Amino acid sequence: MTRSRPARLHHIAGIGVDRMGSIADASGKDFLRLENLDTDILPDPEAIARTVHAATEDADNSYLPFIGQARLRDIAARHVSAISGVSYSGERNCVISAGGLSGILNVLLATIEVGDEVIVTDPTYAGLINRVRLAGGVPRFVPFSFEPGGEWRLDRTALRASIGPKTTAMLLMSPSMPSGGCLDAADWAVVAELCVAHDLLLIVDTAMERLVFDSRPVLHPAGLPGMAERTITVGSSAKELRMIGWRVGWIVAPDAFMPDLVAVSLANVVVPVGIGQDAVATALENSATTLAPYVDELQARRDCVLEELRGLPVGVPGGGWSLLLRVSDFGLDGAAMSERLLEQGVCATAMAGWGETHGGQYIRFVYANEPTRRLRALGARVRAALGL
Known part of the structure; x- marks a missing residue:
């Protein structure tokens, strides 16, 4: 059969992650597993118990409700309301997705025309x-920048300059993946100013919203002037709740967007498995008290890696699960460094295509x-791979 792509x-x-994970899995070696956004920190035990129980419940062995279980929708809407300061209703403003990235794609499909430009950070x-490209959009990159050993900072001048006649939306994440760069209050104020002035949609990926270090505040832009009507929030159980395998996410949006979001959701996967939804609701509700020790552990791990890489051109993450080392300073690209690290027992992913x-x-x-x-x-191991 002859066909074109x-x-x-x-x-x-x-994305490279799948290849690196397969290499490590097949090797039988005890690699340092730094290639994939997984965690060895277990989810909330109460959520695990609820999942086990749900597997025996007929009501949870179901596609229904098609937009997600009511308790999860209510808790997700209340969660976003509490952080943003905007009042949302689970019944009117929330639909459950099969993971956060599925939710992002659904939002893009429901809001973006083919050829529309969507602003994202670089990396x-x-x-x-x-997913921007699958929805027919064109990504417009606005760089973060850093000085070696310093934090990533959003280039606000570049953000202002990035808006053109075809720009209709921004898709932003803070802490951003993979850099861990965080938008501060002044950054969000500029984002809000530009969205209002140019009538742009803001899609906020909150997968790591509360995983912030060094006593940073958790910031959400929907409560800023003029933003409640134009902000769609996508959340996920994977990173903050450590429930990666459950594949449960949520979309919280103003009333006007909901009919199209529901229509796309019903045409694309519908909902995640029923046995995971109420467990995620439990974990999300409990996270007000269970999150802090987890964030402390992540910060300790970040600090350990920063100490290990002291003196190398690393961008310091303000939150999240990962950090970046600029290996071009040593005449290498990420792919070559990845191969060298394998020889040192470290599995890590190159960043080609991430910006x-x-x-x-x-x-x-x-x-x-x-x-x-x-x-x-x-x-x-890193220094040996760099030949230092």
Whole structure:
């Protein structure tokens, strides 16, 4: 059979994580597993127990309700309301998705016309960039920047300059993946100013919203002037609740967007498995008290990696699960560094396709899946791979 590749796939980039994970799994070696956004920190025990019980319940072995179970929708809407300061209703303003990235794609399909430009940061997770392209959008990259050993900062001047006649939306994440760059209050104020002035939609990926370090406040832009009517929030059980395998997400949006969001949701996967939904509701409700020790552990792991890589050109993450090392300073690209690290017992992912300004010249280290006692082996291995 002769066929051409669909045009929508022409610019879809691989993310590299699958290849690196397969190499590590097949090797039988005890690699430092820093390649994938997994974590070894277990979910809320109460949520695990609820999942086990749900597997025996007829009501949970169901597609219904098609927009998600009522308790989860209510808790997700209240959660977003509490952080943003905007009043949302689970019944009117929330639909459940099969994971956060499925939710992002559903939002894009429901709001973006073919050819519309969507502003994203540089770097940004390739999976988000790919979903913009699958929906027919064109990503416009606005760089984060850093000085070695310093934090990533949003280039606000570039953000202002990025808006053109075809720009209709921004898709932003803070802490951003993979850099861990955080938008501060002044950044969000500029975002809000531009969205209102240019009548732009703001899609906020809150998968790591509360995983912030160094006593940073948790900030959500929907409560800023003029933003409640134009902000759609997508959340996920994966990172904040450590329930990656449950594949449960939520979309919280103003009333006007809901008919189209529901229509797309019903045409694309519908909902995640019923046995996971109420467990996620339990974990999300409990997270007001269970989150702090987890964030403390993540910060300890970040600090350990930063100490191991002291003196190397690393961008300091303000939150999240990962950080980036700029290996181009040593005449390498991320792909070459990834191969060298395998020889040193470290599995890490190159960043080609994750940005324009910040892409192939970086390697990413995920610190969420290894304890500090093992991360203390990282510095010597990285330096050996760099030939230092």
